[in-house]
Amino acid sequence: IGATIGATSSERALAGRDEAEARGRAYVLLAELLARGPTAELMGPASASPALAAAIAGRELDELAADHQHxxxxxxxPLEGLFLDADAGAGGESAARVRETYAAIGYRVDPTQDEPEHLATELRALAVLSGAEADALEDDKRVVVAELRRLQARLLDAHLLRWLPIFSAAARRVGRPFPSALVRQIEQLVRMHRDALGDADAREPGPALGETLDLDDPELDLRDIARFLTTPARAGVFLGRGDIARVGRAFRLPRGFGGRALMMQHLLRAAARFDTLAELTAALVAIVDESDAQLRSWGACADPWRARASATREALARLGRAASLPDREVPG
Structure with missing residues (x-):
């Protein structure tokens, strides 16, 4: 600390340059690991991280790749629209918004290789901005540095920090060591980066989440409930195929195949039929609680997700007390 206080402005600029440069390299590595998975080429650089090295140790490359794909x-x-859009799909409003942000910050996406809303693409954009910041610091271009930091804050606040908390909670819940370690490294880097930027730009409000579940709606049926529970922007939690399958196995309930909404509808229907609705909803509440526990450390940027998860928890409790559920097919 004393060395930092006594450092000249030139020395501080060089330290800042080294930090920005290292951050940019870290973003590139994490983006490549996320997009391509563990490869022989990437294992060396990845092993420089103690957390990633521990997750790699003693495991074959094929096994690591299988976990990554799973x-x-x-x-x-890792697609922004899956978590933020009203239809829980890719290529919609979130993709359009992130394209606009890339254009505003001067980042070009290769449409033949990169999905704009993929987390890896957003990490690559931060890598480019960090590298540009390092160059500007070396040249002592303070106005340029300030603008680059503002653009980094914009990308973080308008995109990554709106959905990374809920994505991270869901990915880590799957329980595969290397993907979990990778997500934790991304979390740590993003949070350290945003903290270092301080008030480089006014922090934007959290995501505007969709409608809650109205259990008093006379038109409500199984399709509506299933879609609600499998739409993160409404439920405040991501319920993946693995979550649905695991709960189904626990109570020996069929869940069928297809999309998450269809699987959830089959699960709810079976639970109502076999009088295990209370047990099923309690298991779903446990998943909501597990997700919420991981969101606590994110602070204000996770508050909208936590508030919505709380409402979903209450809705599930009411649902568990229901004697029957109106049914309707979910289109495949």
């Missing part, structure tokens, strides 16, 4: 390809795809 978590990020099947269970919890």
């Amino acid at each position: 978590v990020f390809g099947f269970s919890v795809p």
